[in-house]
Amino acid sequence: MSPDPVATNPKHYSVVFENERVRVLKYHDEPGTLTLPHDHPDSVMITASSFRRELIQGDRKAEVDLPAGRAVWLAAQSHAGHNIGETDTDVFFVELKEPAPAGISAGTDALGPNK
Template identity: 60%
Template structure:
């Protein structure tokens, strides 16, 4: 479970919206425009679907990775805390399916979405 102070819906309500939730998952819709940034926030293990292509810089405060994904991509996003910056020329529109089950210990430390 994400602490409220790190919940992206709380840290960035202008970008994240809860579109479905039950006792096992929470589904977030994310939208931004070129140049927009998010505050540091945390995601549990999630599946991300890119509705539109985007280019973003994801940072955990110590390192940053650039992520360039086409529309229709589906990626695993391991639990992580980060902030983001739309460094592309198009708006971002993504859907996150956040898992509420406890995450296994393996796989920690990866930043950004994974194939």
């Protein structure tokens, strides 16, 4: 996996809350922004704005188009992101610090949220 998004993309990611069990990140970018590769643990992603973006993981690409006010599951994954829409992207990530229960996939093949 790649580095922490707050370290690789500090202009876009910031920590707004953290305790022993979760970390909450705020993300913001403008149209055309391309982030450096980074990783996400299992998380809940909450969209504060509508957005369209492309997620890139090696040769794989996935387009994500979500409305404001959605909460979706984001399985652990590494990717870079590109805002390919016409609006800013505003999102919150509630990252889980606890490992997944036994028998639950870590989601390493995932790219993008599970709608």
